[in-house]
Amino acid sequence: MLIVIGLIFVTALLAPWIFKLFREKTGWILALLPLGSFLYLLSFMPEIAAGGTITQSTTWVSMEFFEVNLAFYLDGLSLMFGLIITGIGTFIVLYGAGYLSGNEYLPRFYLAILLFMGSMLGVVLADNLISIFVFWELTSFTSYLLIGFNHEQEASRKAALQALLVTGIGGLALLGGMVLMGFASGQWEVSALLNEGDIIREHPHYLAILLLVLGGAFTKSAQFPFHFWLPGAMAAPTPVSAYLHSATMVKAGVYLLARLHPVLGFTDTWMILVGGFGVVTLLISAWLSLSFTDLKQILAYSTVMALGTMMMLIGLGTELAMQGLAVYILSHAMYKGALFMVAGGIDHEAGTRDVLKLGGLRKLMPISAVAAALAALSMAGIPPLFGFIAKEIVYEAALEATLLPVLFITLAVVANIAIVAASAIVVIRPFFGKQVETPKKAHETPPSMWIGPIILAVLSVVFGVLPFLVDKSLIVPVAGSVWGEPLDFYLSLWHGFNMPLMLSLLTLAGGLLTYRIWDGLRESAPMKGYQMVFARFPVNVYDGLVNGMLGLAGWQTRILQNGLMSNYLVTIMVTALVAIGYTFLTQSGIIWNPDFSNVHVYDWALSITIVGSLGIMLAFGNSRLTIIVAAGIIGYGLSLIYLMHGAADLAMTQVLVETLTVILVVLVLIHVPKIKEVRSGVSRTRDGVIAISAGLMMTLLILAVTAVPFDAFISEYYAEASYPLAHGRNIVNVILVDFRALDTMGEVVVVAIAGLAVYALIKMTRPGSSKENKS
Amino acid sequence: MDTILPILAGAIFATGIYMLLRQSLILTIIGIILISNSVNLALFSLGRISTENPPLIAAGSVMPEAPFANPLPQALILTAIVIGFGLLAFALALAYRSYKELGTVNQDELLEDPEDTSSAIVTHTENNENRDS
Incomplete structure (x- = not known):
């Protein structure tokens, strides 16, 4: 069965080239493929009729928790769906050739319809829950392509998107239900799951599983109140409507519930939900079909009615109902x-x-x-x-x-x-x-x-x-x-x-x-009202939801990305503060022993100098020179701290970089005007509060981390390996140029790129932007 | 020193954030310098400060003589200082260029130029809104 599905997919991808070879005859040639698949499936009929089932399995993804097998399971139910898909599929390929004859996108139609056929066969033949889901989503996706076949028309695109969103959201629910079901029973193969019905029904997650699976099935099979997408999908060319939206895809939900009936069925909840939605759907849609004069709309609503009937039968769950369903x-x-x-x-x-x-x-x-x-x-x-x-x-x-x-x-x-x-x-x-x-x-x-x-x-x-x-x-x-x-x-x-x-x-x-x-x-007025309530209103609700979502997205973009940098910074800082602050509050493990005995006099002097420079910077914020000098003092102060605590390399680098920094800042400041701050006191206060909280957060973070016992494993490894492995006596240098040489090379590249960018920013001018130089 | 380093790092960080939020791009850049310094100091603290001996191996031996300073944060900070310098140079050049092009180093005024690209974001959102209505 893997070969059949694989062959259909491969042929689908080749279809445009096949079309180039055979032109008008392509339909008759491509129809041989579903016909052959039909006959292949038909050959299993005697065995299935005798009460047998057939499984074929190829391992695909194997993981600790579950495995995804390309496993296929053929019993009566999957055989009948397979025969419908390939049998009607044969006629549809032929029909499409006539219906779309002369249409420039005909090759595209063959491609999409065959892709759909392969996916749909996958849904009904697959044995593994995850592979069923993958094929299920593929049918939604190919259905999107097929409904939007006339992509120049806005109505087609809208209908395609509508079908995709409704069935796609249902698909997500289905995935949830399937994963829960797999974990609840430990079985990922449907054929094995069929024997685990009691475990699932008595599992505490039964209701969740049922609701999620029904969410997938009801959206796909257009049950009330999700029925509106199916008549909308009539924007598709008729071969597509006949195939997807009547004979096959919309029955995927029915198939799924029929398939899982032995697992999830036989409970009151099942009967009330499935039977209830089914009977409501069949009643509403049957009479809706009489409110239209478009042949396809009449047929679409009668299809929804048929789907409702099938759901009702599955819900009834009696032997007789199963016969009726078949x-x-x-x-x-x-x-x-x-x-x-x-x-x-x-x-x-x-x-x-x-x-x-x-x-x-x-x-x-x-x-x-x-x-x-x-x-x-x-x-x-x-x-x-x-x-x-x-x-x-x-x-x-x-x-x-x-x-x-x-x-x-x-x-x-x-x-x-x-x-x-x-x-x-x-x-x-x-x-x-x-x-x-x-x-x-x-x-x-x-x-x-x-x-x-x-x-x-x-x-x-x-x-x-x-x-x-x-x-x-x-x-x-x-x-x-x-x-x-x-x-x-x-x-x-x-x-x-x-x-x-x-x-x-x-x-x-x-x-x-x-x-x-x-x-x-x-x-008559009652019929018009009826149509308004059950056909138009759900579409309006859908449109409202979609527009509401777009509006929400637009609103939050305007709020969060209003183009003011200070706003971005405040948002980022406040978010970080809230997140980290929350963690501190819920799991506080900060130990701070104010032990000043090992703080030397020069430590105090240095710290006071640095804090003093910060104060000067804040007090004389409008004087460029003061700020540069203060920043310089802080930088050199830091290098002294490094020097006094065993980090000579850092001290040297810091002095070097600090010197360059001061020079660069001065060079730029010469060219730009004086600093002017005209922000209000309110925003200064706000910034002050944020800044102090941020500083506090930094201090608390360091204290929280240093409260945890130190694990020197990596440092000791480098110290021990430095000479024997790399023949270097300066461990810091060895780490940089030997153990982590590739990182250092990356860093050099970054600095080089920054240098290039600086050069470009200063030297290059945009062509055509030679407006007056304001310097 | 390890007792007061966290406070020192916090103070520098707080000042850096405050500077970052100022209108003038120059002060913003000063803020970036301070924040880098503060983070380097924080990294230094996290590696624990215990000794004044640098992590060097004496001639004739294969191991540094204990106690020696933790080499790992030093390697990290060394990288950070250099990258921080690259960032600073780029930011300065950007401020310089935006002054040349737009005539201002005031963050809030950057938006007001009609040719400015950041205002394109606003128009883009408006387009999104209109698309499906």
């Missing part, structure tokens, strides 16, 4: 993929996606019309299509919910009524009725664009009529993976006259009625 994911991927591709085809050929401006296209686009009709029937849940089976089990699962079954089934039926109406809108409005003038003269799409939808639509019929084709081989293992233990059941189209069937009839009738009154409903 069937629903497969049927949704097929009909929604087909519908999105048809919607893109209409847009491509007729020039608009607004259903009010379309009509009677069935004669002009017969193949698309058949595909759309079959897919829409499946979405509406009408027998004998596969979607009907899915909806029947969903209803059955809702009816048998362990908690509040009446609520779940009522909300599910109410939401599905809207979906039936939406299905009718997306197929009847564009294809049936009176033929209307469209912005472009419509005709059938090229084969590359209808082959995918028609195959997916026909499969919806085939699987519906002959469900035994997929039940034992795929659906049963999937439900078993999510349930945690193997299940045994079969699918059938006819369940007899039972409650779900009655509810289906009710749904159908309600849906058709809603469709009839759609034009009035859409324009």
Whole structure:
């Protein structure tokens, strides 16, 4: 499996060159790659159907606390997602070739879509928590590139950023949850984690793990209140919407929760949170889809509704719900993929996606019309299509919910009524009725664009009529993976006259009625308000947060970086004082023995001279000469201190440097005007307080350090090694030019660069800045 | 001497900080000199002051005769003095040049020149603000 993913990534990077070779045929050639991967995964089906699982592992990063393996785990759940990703991926590559034909960025599309495909396969096939996270983030990243494909348009860039921020923040939460989970159980492989459910559920961090993982899953799978990014992402070209924002990426959250259901599920918290968010999302978004006339927006909200349904099923957590989930994911991927591709085809050929401006296209686009009709029937849940089976089990699962079954089934039926109406809108409005003038003269799409939808639509019929084709081989293992233990059941189209069937009839009738009154409903004030509250308002909140963040950043930059150096210095000093002062207060270990017995008379004399010079400097701050002389006295005083305490080298250097310093300062002072200080008394007082605190801090720091017993290990090493190793008798010099010679060379370089800079500053003039010399 | 060195270092440091916060760039530079001196003195104290004997090895022996002064802080301070001098020379040249170009050595007035680069920071922030609104 590593080879498949690796091959997809490598081909993705080569795609622009492949395009140069094959031009218009590139799509057909590149489609062989996902097709091959599809067949490769399909070859595992008998083994998975027999109840087996497959693991492949390559060590990647090995550390003391955890290891990250490039491990892959194939069971029913990952097999079905893998098949959806590669199967629909094959059609999308073909479809993209037709849809973006002639677009100058087509090679870029191939690159990004294949990168995404590899990442998405990684998410569902990876076994290691950390590698799942890495692939997960890669899907966010590639999705950013794909949504922003039309990067000249501001709306695209904004939608791309919005999707990236929402899913990226969720990704961070997910990382936290995964790391907590790994440490709680000691297992980093999902396949091993599946047996540790009890440990995780009883762990004190269970709630934190659950909330963080849900944060990742809900943002990725566009659950309320994060649902707004998905309709926004419709700014992407349609092949991208069909693939990422319907069939695959948005289901990553569903996949993750289904994957972790045996580990995190079976608790009341799980059921309330996952089921609750799911049911709220499905209800809100189903009716939102009826407030739009743009085909892609209608489909986007119906996708959010489908994601909500999947979440609800995972939340319900019964055997029946797992069966429903498996069937629903497969049927949704097929009909929604087909519908999105048809919607893109209409847009491509007729020039608009607004259903009010379309009509009677069935004669002009017969193949698309058949595909759309079959897919829409499946979405509406009408027998004998596969979607009907899915909806029947969903209803059955809702009816048998362990908690509040009446609520779940009522909300599910109410939401599905809207979906039936939406299905009718997306197929009847564009294809049936009176033929209307469209912005472009419509005709059938090229084969590359209808082959995918028609195959997916026909499969919806085939699987519906002959469900035994997929039940034992795929659906049963999937439900078993999510349930945690193997299940045994079969699918059938006819369940007899039972409650779900009655509810289906009710749904159908309600849906058709809603469709009839759609034009009035859409324009009605309550619908407008509904759209305002649930579709626009979340976007406004998001915009407010982003702008607030930018405002905060601007504000703190203006405060902290206002261009006044004294402000910077005060900020730095006060921060340092507070940080160090806090440490002093919390862990004070200062010992000061005022033992003046070893302070000689000359020590006193020297100290008094230095302190006196400081005083003179402060008192006569406006006299340049006084200040230079005082600074000189302090410097020479220091050299005397060094000299008297066994540091002859330091004394010599200090004298030399002090002399040069005085000369340099004098040279510069000759050229600049007198010192003028016009600061107010308040700021002088403030500076005085800061300065005294800083001085105090310095003194306390030295006392704190000298209170700790001295470890002379390094000094003694140098003293002992100096002659035997370096043949030098001056230990300080040996350290500088031998033991730490490289450091000294660096220092010499620094001084040389400073010298060059000084030369440049004094001698060189900017070309064109020969303004009047003020010296 | 080790009893009063911490106080001496603190006093020099305090004066250095006060000078650093003055308007005149010249006083700022004096502040830098004082701060370097103070930090060197602090390093010297941290290596413990116990003896007057320099860390030198007498001819004919392979080890310095105990007690001898700690050579490690001396090596560090030696480096610091030289680097500090490089910094000082650069700062002085910068002050000199900014006086030549801008006609002032007053920190607060550096901002007021429209061609001054530090005012570019302010415009930059304003640009950021406008970007997404």
